[in-house]
Amino acid sequence: MPDEKENEQRQKRVFKMQKCPLCDKKIRADSKFCSECGWDLTDHELTPPQIARIQEEIADARFRAMALHVVVVAFLTLALVCLLVSWFATFKVIPVTGHFITSINLSFSAFLFIEVALLFLEVRFQKKKDRLKRMLRDRQPSQ
Numbered sequence: 001m002p003d004e005k006e007n008e009q010r011q012k013r014v015f016k017m018q019k020c021p022l023c024d025k026k027i028r029a030d031s032k033f034c035s036e037c038g039w040d041l042t043d044h045e046l047t048p049p050q051i052a053r054i055q056e057e058i059a060d061a062r063f064r065a066m067a068l069h070v071v072v073v074a075f076l077t078l079a080l081v082c083l084l085v086s087w088f089a090t091f092k093v094i095p096v097t098g099h100f101i102t103s104i105n106l107s108f109s110a111f112l113f114i115e116v117a118l119l120f121l122e123v124r125f126q127k128k129k130d131r132l133k134r135m136l137r138d139r140q141p142s143q
Helices: 002-012 048-090 098-138
Strands: 017-019 026-028
Touching (some): 048 098
């Protein structure tokens, strides 16, 4: 019976979690390496290969944020075009049917929804880039 109680206690233990500074995945706080990307989590100065890897991740996050920004601007432009067409159709500046106005309004809503989702992703990559820059600055080898 002591084995069963011990097993129950092990299962009930709540492990503190932390995020990997490189890949941002949740891992146990007592881990020495990230199970996802293999990053060394011990608190020491960065080695040149680690610095190079962080710089690659920063460049990747910057590129993804910029690419998402371009897509957000495109969706914003499409949403504004839909809004203008709907507005002109409402005031009978351009002749259209009621179904057309409804579909334009639905398109406007869809473009705005997609845009907001893409903005969240863009902010996520910006934060990753900033976090990695801070980590690189704080853990640079002492000169």
